[in-house]
Amino acid sequence: MTVNRRTLLAGATALGGASFLPTIAHAKGQVVATTYPGTWEDAYRTVVAPMLKKKDNIDLELAPLFAMDQIGKAKAARGAPPFDVFVLDPGPRIVGLEGGLFEKFDAKKLGNLAKLPAGFTDDVGVHVSAQVVGIAYNPKKVPAPKGWADLLKDPWVSRLGITGFQTTFGTSSLIELSKLFGGSLTNVDPALVELKKVLPKIAAVGLPAAMPGLFQQGQCDVMYTNTQTVATLKGKGVDVEFVKPESGAITFFTTMHIAKGTGDLENAYKYLDLVISKDAQEALTKAPYNFLPVNKDVPLAPEMPMKSLDEMAGYVQHDWAKINPLRAAWIEKFNKEMAK
């Protein structure tokens, strides 16, 4: 047999193809899960992945994506999900639900189900962490604000950093601000009107992802954000404190969902069961991760905004089924009102 170009090419192709084989064999013990970039990614890579490997011999592959990007990718994939498990906030969760992106969820498959408060699972997914949104401020630069309305007054307004309706915490905060000026869950115009009055004074209007950096650099000293961001900034030595606004802190739950059409259904359940387990939840509540837990057996750290999970029943919660249809228009309006 003579070796000519064609046999060489054929051989090379076969070799190249064969290099995929070990990956397929390897894939049997793995699950691909999304995670939020930043603290979530760090925490899941350092805490959860080794635990899953040890307990079930499953390799956890993490895809760091914001909630909206996950929905976008899953929609674009049309039936062949690029990952097995979603992690989402309430707004994107409903978009995913309406888009039929989730596998039907059977909570009974979770060994740790009894450790969750009632209502923390449904037929599309499971609550894995709580988030509490309020006001963060730099105690060395400004006095503590009491509530949302203070943000529009001096001395806070000239040190204020705001974001729009792209994120859950931004949208929720603007709704709460709006309520103080006659607005409601579905009417945020009063908030925009009030913000526009003080717009030249506002220190920064930025993308959500840029806000912690701007705060750290002293570009703004007051912002609305969640307790986890505050704890993370504190961990980096930034002067920052969290305030529960007078009208109530906002809370929402982060949920996980199994992607429709996944090939690793059993692994996905094992992963979710581990995420809500006492060991994982307890490790995640510790610094520098500072997650708010959902497992009833996990003690709450003293610096957390509540003493027990039950307290959260008194916090403000928003109905995202009502917010989602309005959000596109709100984003456009925010652009126009805030644009220079």
Place this chain on the structure above:
Amino acid sequence: MSITTAAHDPSGPSGHLPSFAREARLRLAEWQLALPLSLAFAALFLAPLLLLVATSFFNDDKITQPGFASWAKFFGDPFNYKVIFDTLLLGLKTVCATVVVGYPLALVYMDLSPRLQKVLLFIIVMPMLLSVVVRTFAWIVVLGREGVVNQTLLWLGLISEPLRLLQTELGLVISLTQIEMPLMLLPLISVMSRLDPNLRDASAALGASRWRTLFTVIVPLSMPGLVAGCLLVFASSTTAFISQTVIGGVRLIYLPLLIWQQSLVVYNWPLAAVASLSLVVSVLTVIAALSYLGRRSSRHLHG
């Protein structure tokens, strides 16, 4: 027919073929070499672009009803014209700033010894070795309220309150000028280092001043590099989403921000497609105009 011949007989003798056939075969071979890239280009660029065009002709975010509603909505809103205009203006301002800062640097480069040229080239390329995210965040540290610039000015007593540099167009243009500078300098230097040094001496010998030599000899001859640099900087700065949003903030609204919001926050893909195509078309229009001017000036030079 000739394709099958070539494919089945790749190493056969060709000496007996008439010369036109040999030539055709040679051309075919060249064409085959370009085939993988052409196919990749068609599959990875052309096809998605056509998909983008197709997506823009739907009325709803579920992409079910074909129609022109997304186009009508986008171009029915005067706000979007302002956004397009601002985006192009940002590109032009950045191009002007990179030319003003970069051209003298390229002139200096011409007169340096080969060793210093290497050092300067390394300094010029260095920003490209950093991730754009790092470069952008570094500019926050420089331009911020408590940043290097403000601290220095406060210390010198030139200002009593920190200047607002972040989240202004000025700050954005300053940082884009640094971020895009390699794209201006590399083509400029590659053209200028090929200029014959005798031309400058000849110009001086004929009695031209240094300025006259610059504007009548060096600038026209460096035009191809200058135009190439302008095109690259313009295309890159109008689409620099990270720099625009992180340094400029979201009160300065450019097309990439609108596209991101519509595609990844609101999921209105038809509207995002319309905004994307507006960006492509408006940027290409300016680029076409720039390269037309470049061609005209080089024709003027040679004819």
